[in-house]
Every structure is written in C-alpha cells, then in structure tokens.
Amino acid sequence: MASLGVAMTGIRERRAVFGEAADAYEAARPGYPSDLVDDVLAHARAGDAPVLEVGAGTGKASVAFAGRGLALTCLEPDARMAAVLTRACAPYPGTAVVVTGFEQWQPPAERFGLLFSAQAWHWVDPASRWTLAFDALRPGGTIALFWNRFSVDDTALRSALTAAHSRHDAAELAPNTLGDPEPAVADPAPAWPLTDLLADTRYRDAETRRYPARHTFTRDRYLDLLASISAYRMLPESWRVPLFADIARTVDDRGGSFELEVETHLYLARTSDQP
Structure with a gap:
C-alpha cells in the first residue's frame, strides 16, 4: 500500500473535494451555536450594513445568520456545494449565493460590516486572505472566523477507533474526529x-x-462525517472503503x-478605523 502522504496528493486539489460529498456534508x-451567532452580531454592531460569508459550503452557518434578517452574500467556489447552499437559503430573500472563490471575487463598492467564515478560512490563499478581508470590510468592521473541533471522551471507544485506523495505515487521520488523547498543556500557544x-x-x-457542545452520532452519520472531511476524501476508494467498513464494525460493536x-x-x- 502507498504511504498516506502519497495517497493524499495528486491531480485533485484537496480544497476542491468537498463537492464530491455535498449531501454527506449537509x-x-x-x-453552529446560536450563542456564537449572538456574540458575532453583538461584536459587529453592523446595523443595516451588508454581511459577507467566505466559503459558505452547504449553508451550515449561512442559515443561522440569514435567519437574523441580514443582507447576506455567500461566496462558495464549488458549484455542487453551492447548489445545496442555494436550496438551504431559499427561505431568506436577503441572501445571495455567488459561485466563486474569495480570491476571484470582485467586491461591490459598498463595504461590509461583517465578514465571517465557518470551517473554511484555512482554504483561502494565505498570501492574500487578510488583505482581501480588510479591503472588503468597512473601517471598524468585524471579521469572525470559526471552526468545529471534534473529540471523543470515551477512552475505550477512542482507542478502538484509533486501532481501526491503524489497521489500515491511517492512524494520522484519527485525530480529525477523535481529538488528541494527550492532556492539553496549561497555557497553549494561540x-x-x-x-x-x-x-x-x-x-x-x-x-x-x-463554545462546547455534545452531539449524538449514529454509525451512518459518523461515516458521513468522515466522508465529508478532505483528508478521507483524498484517499483512493480502494483504501477508504475497507477503512470505513472497519470503523462501522467498531461503532456497531459498541452500540451503534x-x-x-x-x-x-x-x-x-x-x-x-482608517479607510
């Protein structure tokens, strides 16, 4: 079997694989927590200023903000993800979906009061993302970036799922959802x-x-979660299928x-505050 690093490189660009699993992603x-939305909007104090979302995906964060009656523009580069996003945002007439990457987008003359990005800012070009955000925001505008981090606190289950990954030479992927079993240091670097x-x-x-929370995952939902993560999508199907089958058996053995x-x-x- 090829090394994991080799398997995750090739013709496909990693940030472009999410559309292959748009339905699983959704x-x-x-x-995202309603408290987070409250805090972001309170911080922004944007009033009637338009709001911009970068890397909207299928609309997991979009609908939470659109439901607050905002004038929201959602940028999503993958047409397959954008199709799901458009359906999700259909009830919100103040929301516009633009199928483009942030780097290629031409912003309007009016600057935005808030720019947010959920689970996507790391995919924007590091050399230009902060400049693009600054240029899109009005003076004093808010940038809000957020990610969900997953972990399993059931030590036996985490060990069993890590072992399933190891049996398929994919142990380094396990922390994507299982977390780090080592205790966190007292004062971690930002x-x-x-x-x-x-x-x-x-x-x-x-x-x-x-913002901490707990979610119940069935076997099938967990497999869909893995299928929506780029590191797993980059694996050849001949590698991913047996890995997922082993993971499914492991979850089933512990109640499903x-x-x-x-x-x-x-x-x-x-x-x-300077323009």
Whole structure:
C-alpha cells in the first residue's frame, strides 16, 4: 500500500473535494451555536450594513445568520456545494449565493460590516486572505472566523477507533474526529488565526472564544462525517472503503452510536478605523 502522504496528493486539489460529498456534508456536519451567532452580531454592531460569508459550503452557518434578517452574500467556489447552499437559503430573500472563490471575487463598492467564515478560512490563499478581508470590510468592521473541533471522551471507544485506523495505515487521520488523547498543556500557544490577527496592524481587538457542545452520532452519520472531511476524501476508494467498513464494525460493536464532543473555536477582530 502507498504511504498516506502519497495517497493524499495528486491531480485533485484537496480544497476542491468537498463537492464530491455535498449531501454527506449537509447530513452529518453539526451546525453552529446560536450563542456564537449572538456574540458575532453583538461584536459587529453592523446595523443595516451588508454581511459577507467566505466559503459558505452547504449553508451550515449561512442559515443561522440569514435567519437574523441580514443582507447576506455567500461566496462558495464549488458549484455542487453551492447548489445545496442555494436550496438551504431559499427561505431568506436577503441572501445571495455567488459561485466563486474569495480570491476571484470582485467586491461591490459598498463595504461590509461583517465578514465571517465557518470551517473554511484555512482554504483561502494565505498570501492574500487578510488583505482581501480588510479591503472588503468597512473601517471598524468585524471579521469572525470559526471552526468545529471534534473529540471523543470515551477512552475505550477512542482507542478502538484509533486501532481501526491503524489497521489500515491511517492512524494520522484519527485525530480529525477523535481529538488528541494527550492532556492539553496549561497555557497553549494561540492558534494561527489569532496569531495572524495580533500581528497584523490592520486589525485590532483580536480575541478568541469557545463554545462546547455534545452531539449524538449514529454509525451512518459518523461515516458521513468522515466522508465529508478532505483528508478521507483524498484517499483512493480502494483504501477508504475497507477503512470505513472497519470503523462501522467498531461503532456497531459498541452500540451503534456515541457522543461526539464538538467545541466551536471563534476568532474575532475589527479592522482599523482608517479607510
């Protein structure tokens, strides 16, 4: 069997594989806490200013913000993901879906009061993303970036699922949903979004917040979750199918469902007041 690193490289670009599993993504991925939406909107104080979402996917975050009556523009580069997104946002007439990447998009003259990105900012070009965001936001506008982090606190189940990955030479993928079994250090270094924001003089008042939750995952929902993660999608089918079958048996052997810890990490900042 080829090495995992070799299997995850090739013709397909990793950030472009999500559309292959758009339905699984929509079915399995958890949404975002209403408290997070409240906090982002309170921080933005955007009023009637338009709002921009970068990398909207199937609309997991889009609908939560669109439901607050915002004038929302959603950018999504994958047409297959955007088709699901468009259906999800159909009840919200103030929402527009644009099938494009942030790097290729031509912003309107009116700047945005809030830019948010859920589970997607790491896919935007590192060399230009902070400039693109700054140019899209009005002075004092808010940028809000957030990700769901998964973990399993059931030690026996985590060990069994890690072992299933190891049997298929895919142990390094397990932390995507199982978390790090090692205890966290007392004062961890800040994650890269906060580090970048603190170092960029165009942004101020950078901070991070966390929102813990628990979600019940059946075997099938868990497999859909894995199928929606780029690292698993990059595996050849001949590798992924037996791995998923082993994982399914492992979950079935432990009752067919389990609790997944989902902690949402939010990074907030404002643009400087200078245009």
